[in-house]
Amino acid sequence: IKNICRLIHRVAPMPSTVLIEGESGTGKELAARGIHSLSQRSGSFVPVNCGAMTAELLESELFGHVKGAFTGARQAREGLFAYADGGTLFLDEIGEMPLSMQTHLLRVLEARCIRPVGSNQEKNVDVRIVAATNRNLDSAVKEGRFREDLFFRINVIALRMPPLREHKEDLPELVRYFMQTLAPELGIPIPEIRSSDISALMTYDWPGNVRELKNVIERCLLLNAPAAQCLAGSRISGVEDADSAESGSMLLEAVEKKHILHVLKMNNRNKSAAARELGISRKTLDRKIQAWGAV
Numbered sequence: 001i002k003n004i005c006r007l008i009h010r011v012a013p014m015p016s017t018v019l020i021e022g023e024s025g026t027g028k029e030l031a032a033r034g035i036h037s038l039s040q041r042s043g044s045f046v047p048v049n050c051g052a053m054t055a056e057l058l059e060s061e062l063f064g065h066v067k068g069a070f071t072g073a074r075q076a077r078e079g080l081f082a083y084a085d086g087g088t089l090f091l092d093e094i095g096e097m098p099l100s101m102q103t104h105l106l107r108v109l110e111a112r113c114i115r116p117v118g119s120n121q122e123k124n125v126d127v128r129i130v131a132a133t134n135r136n137l138d139s140a141v142k143e144g145r146f147r148e149d150l151f152f153r154i155n156v157i158a159l160r161m162p163p164l165r166e167h168k169e170d171l172p173e174l175v176r177y178f179m180q181t182l183a184p185e186l187g188i189p190i191p192e193i194r195s196s197d198i199s200a201l202m203t204y205d206w207p208g209n210v211r212e213l214k215n216v217i218e219r220c221l222l223l224n225a226p227a228a229q230c231l232a233g234s235r236i237s238g239v240e241d242a243d244s245a246e247s248g249s250m251l252l253e254a255v256e257k258k259h260i261l262h263v264l265k266m267n268n269r270n271k272s273a274a275a276r277e278l279g280i281s282r283k284t285l286d287r288k289i290q291a292w293g294a295v
Contacts, residue, residue, distance in 0.1 A: 001170045004031065007159055012038035017109070017154050019094075020132040022161030025211030025279055028132040029092060031161060035130055036088040043087025043126075046080050051096025052272060058101050063108075065117035073118070081114045081125050088128045094154065095135035095146060106150045129154065164206040164213060172198055174210065178217040186262070188221050197227035204231060211279050218259055257292055260285070 011018055012035045020028045029047060036045040053061060060070075064079030080089060091097075097105070108114055109129065113122040131154045140146035164171075175193060183190045197220075206212055220227055260278060264285075267273040275285040 001167065001173065004159070004161065005034075008034045009038060011035060011157050011159070013040060014157070015128060016156040017129045017131070018157045018159060019137075019155045020130065020159045020161060021137075022132075022134060023163050023209055024134050025209035026161035026163060027210045028134075028161050029090065031159060032088070032090045032130040032132060036090075036128075039088070039128070041087050041128060043085055044083060045088050045090065046084040047090040047092060048080050049092045049272070049276070050101075051093040055098035055100045058098070059104060060117050062101075063104070063114045063116050066119045070117065076116070079114065079116065081108065081127055082123070084127045085125050086127075088130055091129060091131040091154075093133060094131040095133035095137055095140055099145070099147065102147045102150050106147060106153060109150075109153050164209045168202055171201055171213075174213060175201065175217060178214050179221070182214070182218050183221055185266070186218070186221055191221070191224075194226070200227040200231065208279050211277065215259065215278065218262075222258060257288075260288060264289075 008031060018032075018035060020031055022028050032047075033045055048058075048061060050058065056070075060077075060079070062079050062081055064077050064082055065073050067073060067076045091105075108125075111122075112126070113124045115122045137146055137151050137155070141148045141151050172193070175198065179190055179193060201213070201216075208215075216227070216231060260274070263277055264271070264274040267277065271285055271289075272282055275282045278285065
């Protein structure tokens with residue numbers, strides 16, 4: 001973590017484009033926010049998931065559109081580039097961006113101006129780009145799924161976020177951080193961190209990385225339970241004995257519901273953002289909410 005923090009402090013004042021690489025849940029958006037907050041840019045930090053939209057929708061979302069540009073465009077709308085003017089635009093999952101949009105993005109990065117959909121006028125923009133991907137863009141370039149010229153354009157400064165299994169020595173510090181930030185949000189006193197809890201967490205390889213750790217810590221706080229029990233609701237099986245399996249399953253289901261609804265509330269009921277934070281698909285989140293009868 002200290003090495004990553006040093007890199008973030010080093011690149012933050014620079015105007016260059018940054019490419020953050022790493023598995024899902026490693027904290028790529030958190031790093032991007034850190035780069036923005038430590039920069040001299042006074043504008044907003046604006047995130048967008050490039051893999052969550054079609055090329056047409058993404059074009060309108062990024063560049064905006066004029067009234068009547070397409071069916072349903074009843075009024076003009078600013079795009080995210082305009083909202084991020086003077087600030088930072090975070091292009092999450094850029095490796096999923098459709099090829100046609102990659103061409104548009106490359107032109108904007110080179111010309112520093114945008115053209116809203118349906119308009120013949122261009123607008124200058126002052127936006128720093130921080131992009132992120134959980135894919136190998138080198139391979140994507142070789143396979144023709146990602147433009148080589150765009151790759152060179154965004155890969156000015158590369159920052160790799162390691163998976164949690166590669167830096168387990170940071171677990172105690174991460175646990176302390178999540179305890180101190182999540183407990184007040186949940187209205188729970190910050191508990192003492194037991195060595196047995198750290199030992200239990202150290203035995204796990206964390207395929208969901210830091211995001212999964214955060215969810216497990218929140219589950220521990222809600223249950224007021226030791227880490228080994230909380231891991232039962234993660235991807236480890238065999239933690240509970242057979243006699244308590246049914247009651248444990250019901251308890252974890254109730255905790256999962258409370259946890260998911262809390263995350264949804266913290267994301268202003270934005271289901272896409274909540275699903276991303278939870279590490280599940282939007283479809284899975286919709287199914288769970290429908291099963292609970294929650295709106």
